Amino acid sequence: MSAQIISGKSISDTIREEMRDEVDQLKQAGITPGLVVILVGEDPASQVYVRNKAKACEQLGYYSEVVRVPAETTQDELLELIKRYNEQANIHGILVQLPLPKHIEEKAIIDAIAVEKDVDGFHPESVGNLMIGDDALLPCTPSGVIELLKRTGNHPAGKHAVVIGRSNIVGKPVAMLLLRENATVTICHSRTPNIAELARQADILVVGVGVPKLVKKDWVKPGAVVIDVGVNRLPDGKLCGDVDYEDVLDVAGWITPVPGGVGPMTITMLMANTLKSAKRTQA
Ligand SMILES: Nc1nc(=O)c2c([nH]1)NC[C@@H]1CN(c3ccc(C(=O)N[C@@H](CCC(=O)O)C(=O)O)cc3)C=[N+]21
Numbered sequence: 001m002s003a004q005i006i007s008g009k010s011i012s013d014t015i016r017e018e019m020r021d022e023v024d025q026l027k028q029a030g031i032t033p034g035l036v037v038i039l040v041g042e043d044p045a046s047q048v049y050v051r052n053k054a055k056a057c058e059q060l061g062y063y064s065e066v067v068r069v070p071a072e073t074t075q076d077e078l079l080e081l082i083k084r085y086n087e088q089a090n091i092h093g094i095l096v097q098l099p100l101p102k103h104i105e106e107k108a109i110i111d112a113i114a115v116e117k118d119v120d121g122f123h124p125e126s127v128g129n130l131m132i133g134d135d136a137l138l139p140c141t142p143s144g145v146i147e148l149l150k151r152t153g154n155h156p157a158g159k160h161a162v163v164i165g166r167s168n169i170v171g172k173p174v175a176m177l178l179l180r181e182n183a184t185v186t187i188c189h190s191r192t193p194n195i196a197e198l199a200r201q202a203d204i205l206v207v208g209v210g211v212p213k214l215v216k217k218d219w220v221k222p223g224a225v226v227i228d229v230g231v232n233r234l235p236d237g238k239l240c241g242d243v244d245y246e247d248v249l250d251v252a253g254w255i256t257p258v259p260g261g262v263g264p265m266t267i268t269m270l271m272a273n274t275l276k277s278a279k280r281t282q283a
Pocket residue numbers: 048049052095096097098099120140231239258259260261262263264266267
């Protein structure tokens with residue numbers, strides 16, 4: 001038996017279609033959702049994401065700006081730029097593409113973004129609200145993962161979810177969202193001695209560590225749902241996940257491909273967050 005492929009591309013298209021009415025209504029009320037993406041330096045991988053985000057904005061009729069500043073931009077200059085967009089009423093979401101050049105402290109930048117425009121969900125106040133279950137803009141990749149699960153009928157409630165990775169942008173928030181959905185959650189990381197054994201107990205396995213093809217078929221329980229958050233650029237230019245897709249395909253019950261899995265969902269959730277933020281400005 002071969003796993004069912006979870007098409008993030010197609011689910012993403014569905015969600016964007018579902019959003020269209022809401023966007024149009026808001027625009028008729030005089031509010032066009034606006035997103036600014038700030039790109040520091042010339043990282044070629046970042047360029048692709050930025051282009052995909054701009055495309056999604058165009059498709060949904062958002063106002064979008066892409067601000068490209070040189071890699072030598074100082075922290076103060078970047079803070080000044082953020083301050084400007086914090087105050088700009090036609091902008092509802094601010095995304096500063098990470099990682100930043102070494103001379104800029106990421107925390108200072110994230111902290112400076114107005115929490116109501118924090119469409120990445122990386123601000124400490126957004127993270128805190130997620131943790132206590134209050135209303136918040138949720139981080140895009142983790143909320144995309146939850147959407148993929150729910151929309152394929154793989155509801156997390158009562159399941160054992162194993163998360164490999166503990167980053168602030170993927171592992172920790174996705175674990176918290178799975179918990180909120182009533183899964184039992186295990187978080188594994190580089191110092192976990194028996195990762196394969198724990199992974200094999202997962203009904204839902206979420207992997208986001210940045211190690212190409214780390215997860216092999218003997219890490220996966222037959223029939224499990226495998227969500228691959230990895231986006232690794234191989235030397236040949238091809239994109240590859242943290243899961244050995246070919247190897248895992250005939251043991252998993254469900255699997256996300258890379259590309260075409262979690263990636264498009266990240267962008268769609270960014271669009272959803274921007275819409276949510278824009279709607280909140282309505283009287
Ligand atoms: N502040 C910030 N927020 C982010 O959300 C953020 C970031 N910084 N830095 C970089 C990572 C990475 N990321 C991706 C988004 C979309 C795809 C995506 O659309 N991937 C497509 C293919 C893209 C391609 O072909 O290269 C896919 O998987 O099918 C991938 C990766 C957002 N990130």
